[in-house]
Amino acid sequence: MFLVISMTKITVSIIKCDVGGWPGHSSTHPRLEAVARDRLQKAKGSEKIFDFEATHVGDDLNLILTHQNGPDDEEIHSIAFDVFEGATEEAKRLGLYGAGQDLLSDAFSGNVRGMGPGVAELEFTKRTSEPILAFLMDKTEPGAFNLPIYKMFADPFSTAGLVIDPNLNHGFTFEVWDVKEHTRVFLNTPEDSYKLLALIGAKERFVIKRIFPKDEHKLPSDEPVVAVSTEKLVDVAGEYVGKDDPVALVRAQSGLPAVGEVLEPFSFPHLVSGWMRGSHNGPIMPVSMDDADCTRFDGPPRVVGLGFNLDVDHNLVGPVDHFDDPAFDNARQKAADITDYMRQHGPFEPHRLPLEEMEYTTLPGILDTLEDQWEGVEEDYQKAETVNVGEVE
Ligand code: F6R
Ligand code: MG
Ligand code: MG
Numbered sequence: 180m181f182l183v184i185s186m187t188k189i190t191v192s193i194i195k196c197d198v199g200g201w202p203g204h205s206s207t208h209p210r211l212e213a214v215a216r217d218r219l220q221k222a223k224g225s226e227k228i229f230d231f232e233a234t235h236v237g238d239d240l241n242l243i244l245t246h247q248n249g250p251d252d253e254e255i256h257s258i259a260f261d262v263f264e265g266a267t268e269e270a271k272r273l274g275l276y277g278a279g280q281d282l283l284s285d286a287f288s289g290n291v292r293g294m295g296p297g298v299a300e301l302e303f304t305k306r307t308s309e310p311i312l313a314f315l316m317d318k319t320e321p322g323a324f325n326l327p328i329y330k331m332f333a334d335p336f337s338t339a340g341l342v343i344d345p346n347l348n349h350g351f352t353f354e355v356w357d358v359k360e361h362t363r364v365f366l367n368t369p370e371d372s373y374k375l376l377a378l379i380g381a382k383e384r385f386v387i388k389r390i391f392p393k394d395e396h397k398l399p400s401d402e403p404v405v406a407v408s409t410e411k412l413v414d415v416a417g418e419y420v421g422k423d424d425p426v427a428l429v430r431a432q433s434g435l436p437a438v439g440e441v442l443e444p445f446s447f448p449h450l451v452s453g454w455m456r457g458s459h460n461g462p463i464m465p466v467s468m469d470d471a472d473c474t475r476f477d478g479p480p481r482v483v484g485l486g487f488n489l490d491v492d493h494n495l496v497g498p499v500d501h502f503d504d505p506a507f508d509n510a511r512q513k514a515a516d517i518t519d520y521m522r523q524h525g526p527f528e529p530h531r532l533p534l535e536e537m538e539y540t541t542l543p544g545i546l547d548t549l550e551d552q553w554e555g556v557e558e559d560y561q562k563a564e565t566v567n568v569g570e571v572e
Contacts, residue, residue, distance in 0.1 A: 188302060188303065188304050189303070191428055192250070192255060192298065192300040193243050193300070193313055194259035195297045195315070195426050196263045196281045196282060197239050197240070197424065199211065199267065199277055200275060200277055203477070204318075206238060207238055208269075211235075211275075215242060216231075218265055229494060230492075232485070236317045236481055237318060238277075238473070240263070243485075250301075250302055256289070256290050256292075257287055257289075263296065281295040282294065283415055297425060297426055299407055299427055299428050302403075309488060310430070310488055311428060312438065312484055312486050313498070314427045316482045317473060318457075318473055319425070319453035319454070320382075320383070320423050320453055321386045323382070323449075324425060326449050327449070328387050328390070328407070328444075329379060330443070331429065332353070332390050333351065333372060346434040347436070350368040351390050351392060351396075351404075352365055352368075352391040352392075353366050353389075355375065358385075383536060386409050387405070387407055388406070388407055389403040389406050389407070392434070398434055405430070438501075445463075445482060445484065445507070448463055448464055448510050450462060450463075453478075460529055461480055461517070462480070462521070463482055464481050464482070464514035465481075465510055471483050478518075479515075483500070484502050485497060486499035486501050
């Protein structure tokens with residue numbers, strides 16, 4: 180409504196990495212954030228970035244940066260890489276668990292993609308007021324964002340503006356990645372909604388990567404309004420090294436979902452996969468920064484929501500800790516109740532993930548140890564059938 184476009188294009192990047200847990204995989208030691216702030220302050224001092232926030236959820240160190248270099252920029256990624264290397268050294272010194280866990284290579288070659296860290300970046304023409312939210316998850320995978328982001332941008336029962344705001348009701352374009360085939364497709368809402376849901380309901384494989392305004396929208400249709408990190412550590416490492424613990428950036432207001440519409444989907448603690456040993460389904464709990472440390476059964480999976488504006492010098496004005504609010508108490512209580520319920524299944528599906536998602540755990544090894552003990556059942560089965568037939572006669 181009060182939108183004025185200036186021509187300044189800026190980039191907001193979240194680059195995150197698990198460089199060591201304190202203790203186990205539960206939390207991030209404050210010294211790691213201190214190392215990050217120290218190095219990012221230097222990068223800010225030498226005007227390589229406009230501003231930064233260094234924070235964590237669970238055992239993941241998250242860097243939120245503003246700059247003018249666009250996504251996938253070598254200078255920006257090398258700043259993040261330098262932070263993670265410094266934090267890894269500190270983690271080793273403190274004896275933290277899994278020091279350097281996600282930093283799968285120490286040879287930086289222009290980009291942190293494919294090296295372990297997760298990345299979500301948005302480059303856009305800055306509006307006079309630019310509300311932007313960063314969602315940081317731990318103990319889950321990128322597909323955990325499919326449901327809430329679909330609701331924000333395509334579900335009229337969640338986002339009222341899709342129905343009652345003429346600036347929103349032509350819908351959006353979703354960029355969906357097939358993380359197995361390494362391909363992508365663009366689908367428009369509302370017209371392709373059912374196809375979109377058919378894909379993103381399979382959240383292990385199809386993930387929302389970005390969302391764009393359509394041509395009819397007052398915002399440029401080539402500037403994304405959502406970005407999700409989709410790095411798959413499994414693909415990067417070639418073997419299981421932990422879930423990806425994704426992050427997302429979402430722009431809000433004035434032709435986009437309002438901040439409250441962006442937050443609304445998290446009032447439902449939907450089931451996501453990850454949690455203990457990256458091998459269990461459980462509810463995602465929206466928490467404040469004070470509760471952003473994993474505890475029960477290394478979880479339950481958590482999400483924090485940090486809100487910012489960008490000032491005239493492109494500094495991050497914030498964060499506002501959005502889930503630090505009794506309005507989300509019911510969601511937390513529900514998540515705690517679902518945690519009790521799911522845990523009672525112990526090693527049984529659907530609490531434990533199905534076999535095909537367990538292939539990076541010990542199960543193939545267990546099957547190997549039993550290799551010599553398996554015997555065919557076909558002969559016995561035929562014999563049993565013959566006996567039965569005879570008995571009937
Ligand atoms: C899940 C996670 C933890 C670990 C678990 C076992 O993503 O990081 O649940 O899988 O604590 O960790 P290790 O095998 O390192 O003892
Ligand atoms: Mg860890
Ligand atoms: Mg983690």
